[in-house]
Every structure is written in structure tokens, then in C-alpha cells.
Amino acid sequence: MVADGLQVLFCGINPGLMTAATGHHFARPGNRFWPVLHLSGFTPRLLKPAEQGELPAYGLGITNVVARATARADELTTAEYVAGGLLLTDKVTRLRPKWLAVVGVTAYRAAFDDRTARVGPQERTIGDTRVWVLPNPSGLNAHWTTATMAEEFARLRTAARAA
Structure with a gap:
């Protein structure tokens, strides 16, 4: 779900098997x-997830770094991440959202060859688009609770509304 002029374009790592089966981002129960x-x-x-079509009405969009569906993100190769980063850069350049929010620091590091990236706003921009790295909402990411993830997402929301 992408459109021109979004406030925030969220970018997941890649479709999980449930997402691939349903066509809806982050469709796995527990995500x-x-x-x-x-x-x-x-x-x-x-x-x-089936209501993802409503996101543009809120100034939001959603895409992925890598298009290939896998059971787990660790099945992706470095080459897939790099190629996905190039395609994502092209998409962001074309759509010009205010913010690109990559959901997963490991995916961001691999796709953009930035080994020192941390969750939060990045120095990198893509044209006029600012970049923010968010924690991966997968249930496998136990270091972040729903509450602490919501706090980080809210930091981005505040920045996006201020822009």
C-alpha cells in the first residue's frame, strides 16, 4: 500500500508466509x-491486516525491503537485502514520503550497508525523505515489548507531524 506524498512509508523486512498467503502485511497472528x-x-x-488499504487515509503506506516470502527473515541473503535496498531507494525517490520507517534494524543495516545503525532517526536521507529505524515487531524480537515499541513508533509519529 503505497502512494505519493505520504507522511510515513513503513517498510517491513520481507513477507512472511502468512503475509504471502493473504496478501496482507504483518498478517501472522502474534505480530x-x-x-x-x-x-x-x-x-x-x-x-x-486485511484493512491495510486504509493506511493512505492516515498518511501512511507499507512496503518491504525484500519481496521474497520466507518463514524467517534470517533465510534472506545479503545480496537480497542489498538489491532490496536499491529498489526501496528508487521507490522512496519516486513517492517522496516525509519519512521512511524501516521496521528492523538488522534489515536496515544489511540493505543500506550501515553496520552502526541503531533504532531511531538516521543521518541518511533519500532525497528529502528522512529515515527512521524502528524495532522489528515480530514476536521473535523479545528485547522489545509492545509498550516500548509503541513508545518508539510514537517518537516517529511526533517527528512526522512536526515536519
Whole structure:
């Protein structure tokens, strides 16, 4: 779900098997993306993955770094991440969102060859688009709770609304 002139274009790592089967981003039960998006104030209610088409009405979009579906992101190769980063750069250059929010620091590091990146705003820009790295909402990412992820997403929301 992408469009021109978005406030924030969220970018997942790659489709999981449930996402590939349904065509809906972050569709696996237990993935915390949709609850965190709501808790952080980006959406006025909790959206279901099947309601991703509503995102542009909120100034939001969603895409992935890599198009190939896998059971786990660690099945992706470095070459896939690099190629995905180039395609994503082209997409962002064309669509010009205010912010690109890459959901997963490991994916961002691999796609943009930035081994020192941390969660939060990045120095890198793509044209006029600022870049923010968010924690991966997968249930496998136990270092981040739903609440702490929502706080980080809310930091981005505040920055996006100020821009």
C-alpha cells in the first residue's frame, strides 16, 4: 500500500508466509505491528491486516525491503537485502514520503550497508525523505515489548507531524 506524498512509508523486512498467503502485511497472528501502530497514535483504532488499504487515509503506506516470502527473515541473503535496498531507494525517490520507517534494524543495516545503525532517526536521507529505524515487531524480537515499541513508533509519529 503505497502512494505519493505520504507522511510515513513503513517498510517491513520481507513477507512472511502468512503475509504471502493473504496478501496482507504483518498478517501472522502474534505480530505486533498493527497493535503498536494503534498504541503509538498513528491510527485511531486497531486495524486488522486485511484493512491495510486504509493506511493512505492516515498518511501512511507499507512496503518491504525484500519481496521474497520466507518463514524467517534470517533465510534472506545479503545480496537480497542489498538489491532490496536499491529498489526501496528508487521507490522512496519516486513517492517522496516525509519519512521512511524501516521496521528492523538488522534489515536496515544489511540493505543500506550501515553496520552502526541503531533504532531511531538516521543521518541518511533519500532525497528529502528522512529515515527512521524502528524495532522489528515480530514476536521473535523479545528485547522489545509492545509498550516500548509503541513508545518508539510514537517518537516517529511526533517527528512526522512536526515536519
